[in-house]
Amino acid sequence: MELRHLNLIKTIAEEKGITKSLGKLFLTQSAVSHQLKDIEERIGAKIFYRTKNQWLLTDEGKILYDSAVIILKELNSAMVKVNELREGYMGCLRIATECYTSYHWLPSFLSKMNILYPDLEVKIIIEATHKPLEKLLSNELDVAITSDPATDKSIRYIELFKDEVIAIVQKDNILARKKYLNAPDFSDQTLIIHSYPMETVTVYQHFLKGHQTQPKQVIAIPLTEVALEMVKTGMGIMTLPLWSLKPFVNSPELLQIKIGQKGLIRTHYAAIRHEDSSKKYILDFIENLKEELSNR
Incomplete structure (x- = not known):
């Protein structure tokens, strides 16, 4: 029949x-x-x-x-x-980023999207943090925000924005006198990161690893405010995206120093599966996100 x-x-x-x-x-x-x-x-x-x-x-x-x-x-x-x-009138969109610091700008953006697209349900999949591309390929995410694109041909990357990762040091640290940090400068420092593994830490993956350099010690502190207080007391140094510091850094005790002579610049992408390229609600979401981040 x-x-x-x-x-x-x-x-x-x-x-x-x-x-x-x-x-x-x-x-x-x-x-x-x-x-x-x-x-x-x-x-x-x-x-x-x-x-x-x-x-x-x-x-x-x-x-x-x-x-x-x-x-x-x-x-x-x-x-x-x-x-x-x-x-593009309705849909369910699951999103995650590769770094916890990137979630700071999501709530305000999602509140705006809820007004523009009331029938678009957006879910933040926190457990996919650090491995968004893996979850994208297993169909557990619809959009993965990453600065480390893989070569898998089933993934489409849409550029969102560029940012700079800088070092935060205490004003009395020996590194405070430098205009920029070289890889060996990290070898006798305690590096404070948000979380393991080190492959998800930008300064290691895109700077130290290439120079075969390791920090003297690594401490994982998931809360930015706590980590910055540790830097203030001279317990270590941090590396963070410049834009993510705005809510936190307002202290004469802390200095910002470039990483490398040209700076450590990252490009962030919205990654989607090629098979989803025709879904208007996903493309509309990414376009709005790109506009939001460009005005940040």
């Missing part, structure tokens, strides 16, 4: 015959008769009683008609939702 068969039964039943059904079915009378005969042969029963003035459903026909009403209604409802999804 095909959907066209259910539609034919439903239409004939509601129009009480073939003649009035032709305009809705876009078929000739012979085509309708042929399809109806084919259906009856398949199920081994008559679907309609043919009278002079109208066609009435048999008991078997009533079962098929009732099913046709339900199935076709559900199908139409599903197609409406699919079209709304494709046109």
